[in-house]
Amino acid sequence: QKEVEQDPGPLSVPEGAIVSLNCTYSNSAFQYFMWYRQYSRKGPELLMYTYSSGNKEDGRFTAQVDKSSKYISLFIRDSQPSDSATYLCAMTLDSNYQLIWGAGTKLIIKP
Amino acid sequence: GAVVSQHPSWVICKSGTSVKIECRSLDFQATTMFWYRQFPKQSLMLMATSNEGSKATYEQGVEKDKFLINHASLTLSTLTVTSAHPEDSSFYICSARDPVGAGEKLFFGSGTQLSVL
Numbered sequence: 001q002k003e004v005e006q007d008p009g010p011l012s013v014p015e016g017a018i019v020s021l022n023c024t025y026s027n028s029a030f031q032y033f034m035w036y037r038q039y040s041r042k043g044p045e046l047l048m049y050t051y052s053s054g055n056k057e058d059g060r061f062t063a064q065v066d067k068s069s070k071y072i073s074l075f076i077r078d079s080q081p082s083d084s085a086t087y088l089c090a091m092t093l094d095s096n097y098q099l100i101w102g103a104g105t106k107l108i109i110k111p
Numbered sequence: 112g113a114v115v116s117q118h119p120s121w122v123i124c125k126s127g128t129s130v131k132i133e134c135r136s137l138d139f140q141a142t143t144m145f146w147y148r149q150f151p152k153q154s155l156m157l158m159a160t161s162n163e164g165s166k167a168t169y170e171q172g173v174e175k176d177k178f179l180i181n182h183a184s185l186t187l188s189t190l191t192v193t194s195a196h197p198e199d200s201s202f203y204i205c206s207a208r209d210p211v212g213a214g215e216k217l218f219f220g221s222g223t224q225l226s227v228l
Contacts, residue, residue, distance in 0.1 A: 008152070036219075043117070043204045043219035044155070088154060099217070101154045 003027055006089055006102030014110050019076040023089035023102045026070065030091040030100070033065050035074045038086045038104065047087075048074060079109045114138055115207045117220025124195055125228055132190045132223045134205030140185035141207035146178070149202045149222075161188050195227045 006023045013019055021035075032051055036044035048063035050056050050072075056063045062075040072091075076083055089102040114137040124130050134144060142163050147155040159175075161167040161182035169175045177199075179191040188207075192199055205220045 041202065041222060041224060043115075043206075043222045045219070046217065098160075099157075103154045106152075 001026060002103075003100050004089065004091060004102045007105055008103050010106040010108050012108040012110060013079060015079060015081060017079050017109075019074075019079050019083070019107060019109075021074040021076075021087050021089075021105050021107070023072050023091075024070055025072075025091060025100075027093075027100075028067070028070060029093050031094065032092045033063070033072050034090045034099070035061075035063055035072075036088045036090060038088060040085075044088055076107075081109045081111050083107065084109045115141075115205065115218045115220045117205050117223060119223060120221060121224040121226070123226045123228065126196050127194055130192045130195055130225060132192075132203055132205070132225075134188045134190070134207065134220050136186045136207040136209070136218070139207075139209040141188075142185065142210050143208040144182055144188040145206045145208075145217075146180060146188075146190050147204045147206065149204060151202075155204065158190075192225065195225070197227045200225055200227045 004025045035048040037047050038044040050063050050065050053065045053067045060077045064073040086104040086106045088104040090099040092099050116135045118133050144161045146158045148158050149155050157170050158173045159167045159169045159180050161180045163182050163185050167180035182188040202222050202224050204222045206217050209216045
């Protein structure tokens with residue numbers, strides 16, 4: 001079993017829809033949770049960073065962490081074609097950034 | 112956010128030659144840099160962690176003599192793929208850790224696509 005599980009997709013939704021991306025993990029000691037967006041042939045870009053449980057909102061993006069269920073989510077509201085990319089979750093035990101990565105979910109927003 | 116510059120963005124080389132990839136932190140001093148490899152439709156695979164002024168720490172299964180890492184200054188780390196072969200063809204990405212401040216401290220370069228003929 002992988003430490004972090006993420007459905008690779010692709011996930012295809014119409015423009016304007018609310019998108020829900022998820023990861024599950026097995027190590028209850030993870031404390032820091034991140035979502036990165038990666039366009040094709042580019043390096044990942046940090047979207048959201050959350051410490052421990054709870055929600056965090058930034059514009060159209062909301063990150064949720066449920067440590068009791070070992071489940072994290074990224075919601076994208078009013079999705080745009082420019083949101084089409086691969087979304088990777090990552091997590092770590094502490095802030096020294098030995099990240100454990102999910103496989104990434106390919107998201108396609110149809111105009 | 113902070114900027115990490117990675118060059119070249121793509122390189123094609125003949126089998127047996129060596130290729131050097133540079134990773135620079137442009138507006139912060141990175142005490143730690145990371146090198147990743149990514150195959151198509153797969154996630155990032157950490158190859159090694161480099162700390163300024165010391166030897167890199169390689170992940171299990173990564174050949175240190177093949178993938179030479181140098182982190183001679185706080186703003187520059189290089190990855191040299193020595194005697195490259197077609198199986199080394201991949202997308203290589205560096206990241207740099209900004210030790211100042213809190214929260215979002217890990218920034219990625221734009222990646223290098225290596226094709227070995």
